[in-house]
Amino acid sequence: MSKSDHSGAVLTIDLNGIVANWLLLKSMLADAECAAVIKADAYGLGAERVAPALARAGCETFFVAQVDEGVAVRRVAPAATIHVLGGPVPGSEETLIDHQLVPVLNSLGDIEAWGDLAHVRGAPLPADLHIDTGMARLGLPPDETAILIREPERLDGIEVATVMSHLACADEADHPLNRQQLADFLRARHKFSHLKASFANSSGIFLGPEYHFDLARPGVSLYGVGPRPGETNPMAQVVRLQGKILQVRDVDRPQTVGYGASHRVARRGRVATVGVGYADGYLRSLSNSGCGYMGDIRVPIVGRVSMDLITLDVSDVADDAARPGAPVDLIGPHNPVDSVAAEAGTIGHEILTGLGSRYHRVYLDGAD
Amino acid sequence: MSKSDHSGAVLTIDLNGIVANWLLLKSMLADAECAAVIKADAYGLGAERVAPALARAGCETFFVAQVDEGVAVRRVAPAATIHVLGGPVPGSEETLIDHQLVPVLNSLGDIEAWGDLAHVRGAPLPADLHIDTGMARLGLPPDETAILIREPERLDGIEVATVMSHLACADEADHPLNRQQLADFLRARHKFSHLKASFANSSGIFLGPEYHFDLARPGVSLYGVGPRPGETNPMAQVVRLQGKILQVRDVDRPQTVGYGASHRVARRGRVATVGVGYADGYLRSLSNSGCGYMGDIRVPIVGRVSMDLITLDVSDVADDAARPGAPVDLIGPHNPVDSVAAEAGTIGHEILTGLGSRYHRVYLDGAD
Structure with missing residues (x-):
């Protein structure tokens, strides 16, 4: 007997729709690679189902927030590049390495610890470099970025895959912080011009090509949330x-x-x-x-x-x-998700990540 | 390596505190039995840990919302009486019977279906009877209660364990609906005087002995939420x-x-x-x-x-x-939970049931 007979609700998740949304975003990117952010269990929709569906569609790069999430994704996406936004929290280093996860280094402290570990192991370790340009949340603050530019040898032993930053107001196309963050990122990136650069989240892709760089990282719009509140939503509901x-x-x-x-x-x-x-x-x-x-x-x-x-x-x-x-x-x-969010006084992201564990979940995918 | 090394937070749940809260509530009840409501995974704290701890302390009766929750509790509380508030939803009947779960019958339709099933099986089936007195949510509305009183043979084949109702405003001691619901419940209960009666939730226990009847059903106060908002909270934080x-x-x-x-x-x-x-x-x-x-x-x-x-x-x-x-x-x-809830514009219940799955959970219990 199926759990659907007992549960209070049925949650249907359209993996084909998620893939269609990823392909739409990818089509906007010209030469940049399109990754997929699948943190928080793919925004509540089930990373273990979403990651393989996107990988089959050609997505090669995923971002998660925490190390344990990376371990779970590795199980279902053995060939993917998996970045961990929260970085190498103390105690997680061996797990990162064992599962070939790429931590995002958010501070000089992270860089020092990761470089020291590479030295001890006698082999380089991969990582990303996160330059903060206006979130004041994670990433090297301006003073630490200035030190790193002066002392690039701090990165010895680290194979930096990507230099990245994160937009604070990308969903408000006219917000002055967008251009200010872009200018700051371009300035820092100029010092690391040999590295791939990554800047745009879902809404950032819609800010135009100058925000795309080498690797875009859409998240919530894969799952149907409109990239520009108040405008027509081009994403499929999933x-x-x-x-x-x-x-x-x-x-x-x-x-x-x-x-x-x-x-x-x-x-x-x-x-x-x-x-x-x-x-x-x-x-x-x-x-x-x-x-x-x-x-x-x-x-x-x-x-x-x-x-x-x-x-x-x-x-x-x-x-x-x-x-x-x-x-x-x-x-x-x-x-749709955005309407429910508006009625609840929040954003679609919170409606999605809150989707509960008592629902009977049904996945629609290419095999159906 | 423990998950606590990777997770963003540690959630410590004091099972001893939950037991202490249950004993405090039980001590207020004189002759009435004290059950425990452990729906929604024991308000987010883990029914599979909470139920055995309370059972060891002497709690013999549990309430859950959904059939699947009852199945999970049965695994860890083999001797307990487990009531399912959501009732016998179509398709769940065999599961209820197989796991010795007692459904709450919320309508004449529920009663008819459950009685028919007993007839087909040729053996009586246990259930509770929920009379609505003011929630307008679940339970027999007044017109259906009147019909059942006129036609008690509708209960043939059903072993009714408890007649119950649910308070809408028990956390507001002076709300006039409390006394009105009590009067309505007493009137209905008079017609089913051979049955055990259950009326009080956590806050209802604090309304005084006339609300206690035979079986009280505290929930949220077991987990530390104050039964009377704005007054000193007698419950241990857990x-x-x-x-x-x-x-x-x-x-x-x-x-x-x-x-x-x-x-x-x-x-x-x-x-x-x-x-x-x-x-x-x-x-x-x-x-x-x-x-x-x-x-x-x-x-x-x-x-x-x-x-x-x-x-x-x-x-x-x-x-x-x-x-x-x-x-x-x-x-x-x-x-504490109630303070966080006030800052979030909600009640402690929602803070508890929202506690996420990425936390490293540590349980304190009698064995520690």
């Missing part, structure tokens, strides 16, 4: 989340619905309960603001999202359609 | 989340930090980057509002929470303390 109705009830004034009695019924109607809640990553901030769809009919969330359940106003749906077992699109054609 | 610093940098005006350049540095200081983000359930709504602690020193989140990383102002911490590898309490003695 996620559908269908909750199942557990129960339908008639309601009428002066009844209230859910915790805190936060929704007061305004008129006679029907409320459906679906077995999805914030423990499944369906954010509590969707209380009284999110919606589902049954076919083309919008069914708004009424009352608070609770841990395992939501309640929806299905008064506009025919009685014989809104019945126990019927599916409700919580993410779907009419309410 | 969760500590310690992120690890990846990098520290000097910052100064007119620099900005993070995505969207949402934090403008006001004065010369230092920012630490920690390997925890919203993909770990550290909610994005904590951007520019949450905080960590290093020892007794508050270190506020600056900039947006990103997927795998946060940035904290550590200017007030000594240079040799705020260094790569040093731990930062993201949930701890100075910022």
